[in-house]
Amino acid sequence: QQQVKQSPxxxxxxxGGISIINCAYENTAFDYFPWYQQFPGKGPAxxxxxxxxxxxxxxxxxxxxxxxxxxxxxxHIMDSQPGDSATYFCAASRGADGLTFGKGTHxxxxx
Amino acid sequence: xxxxxxxxxxxxxxxxxxxxxxxxxxxxxxxxxxxxxSAKKPLELMFxxxxxxxxxxxxxxxxxxxxxxNSSHLFLHLHTLQPEDSALYLCASSQKLTGAGSNQETQYxxxxxRLLVL
Numbered sequence: 001q002q003q004v005k006q007s008p009x010x011x012x013x014x015x016g017g018i019s020i021i022n023c024a025y026e027n028t029a030f031d032y033f034p035w036y037q038q039f040p041g042k043g044p045a046x047x048x049x050x051x052x053x054x055x056x057x058x059x060x061x062x063x064x065x066x067x068x069x070x071x072x073x074x075x076h077i078m079d080s081q082p083g084d085s086a087t088y089f090c091a092a093s094r095g096a097d098g099l100t101f102g103k104g105t106h107x108x109x110x111x
Numbered sequence: 112x113x114x115x116x117x118x119x120x121x122x123x124x125x126x127x128x129x130x131x132x133x134x135x136x137x138x139x140x141x142x143x144x145x146x147x148x149s150a151k152k153p154l155e156l157m158f159x160x161x162x163x164x165x166x167x168x169x170x171x172x173x174x175x176x177x178x179x180x181n182s183s184h185l186f187l188h189l190h191t192l193q194p195e196d197s198a199l200y201l202c203a204s205s206q207k208l209t210g211a212g213s214n215q216e217t218q219y220x221x222x223x224x225r226l227l228v229l
Contacts, residue, residue, distance in 0.1 A: 004153070034217070043201050043220030044154070045113065089154065098144055098156040098166075099218060 003027055006090050006102025014110050019077040021105045023090035026071065030092040034099070035064065035075050038087045047088070048075070080109045114138040115221035117202050123227045124192065132187040132224045134202030142207045143185040144218065145177060148199040160185065161207055192228045199223040 005024045013019045025033075034049035050057045050064040050073065057064045063076040077084055087106050091099040114137045124130050136143060142161040146154045159166040160179040174196075176188040185202055201223045205216040 036220075041222065043113065043115070043203070043222050045220065046217050049217070091154075098159050099154075100156070101154040103151065103153050 003100045004090060004092050004102045006105060008105060009103065010106040010108075012108045012110060013080045015080060015082060017080050017109075019075075019080045019084065019107055019109070021075045021088055021090070021107070022072065023074065023092075023102050024070075024072045025092050027092070027094065027100075028071070029094045030100075031095065032093045033064070033066065033073050034091050034093075035062075036089045036091060036101075038089065038104075044089055077107075080107075082109045082111050085109045113219045113221065115202060115204055115219050117200075117221040117224050119224060120222065121225045121227075123229065124189070125229055126192060126194070128192075129188070129190045131189065132200055132202075132226075134185040134187075134221055136183055136185075136202075136204035136219070136221075138204055138206070138219060140204040140206045140219075141182050142205045142216075143179060143182075144203040144205075145175075145185065145187050146201040146203060146220075148201055148223070154201065158187075189226075192226075194228050197226055197228045199225050 035047045036044035037047045038044040048059050048062050050066050052068050061078045066073045085108050087104045089104045090102040093099045116135050118133045144159050145157040148154050157171045158177040178186040202221040203218040205218045
């Protein structure tokens with residue numbers, strides 16, 4: 001049973017456009033929702049994270065939108081740039097447990 | 112770099128070999144993790160060492176054996192692996208807070224060891 005479902009699997013966006021990646025979770029006990037960015041040959045790196053007591057968090061061009069009632073959260077990348085091309089993972093955790101990851105989205109930003 | 116190093120970066124081994132993966136964190140963290148990353152699958156948490164206690168994922172086969180001699184070093188000992196164990200093995204560390212309440216610490220990942228089992 002996959003606890004965190006991520007879509008789409010791959011995404012192509014034109015430079016300057018908005019990239020949107022969606023995740024849905026099942027465990028209502030999750031209380032921390034980070035997004036990780038991974039470049040080829042590197043480990044995942046934390047991009048931005050949110051807690052369920054807020055509906056939106058913005059850091060530069062990256063925004064997380066969180067819908068607690070729908071058990072969904074999404075990553076928006078504004079003004080997408082070729083350097084944003086990477087694999088993005090959503091994740092969730094409960095308390096001191098380890099992270100449960102989505103399957104990842106391979107994002108390509110075309111110049 | 113994230114402050115988490117892993118060696119070797121690449122490893123090819125036969126099914127009868129015994130090898131070990133090494134992870135070292137230079138961040139002063141008190142928790143370390145092993146994850147498995149396979150193609151088209153979510154990152155899978157294998158083992159957690161937190162505040163000197165080991166938390167296991169019961170679905171991990173016994174041919175994977177972790178060792179954490181101190182808070183800065185983590186090993187994954189491998190023996191009699193199968194071809195389906197070929198994957199990227201990622202180490203991560205974090206600083207867990209003691210006491211009650213939610214613990215939403217950031218995990219810092221190493222670059223991984225790319226393992227191929229023939």
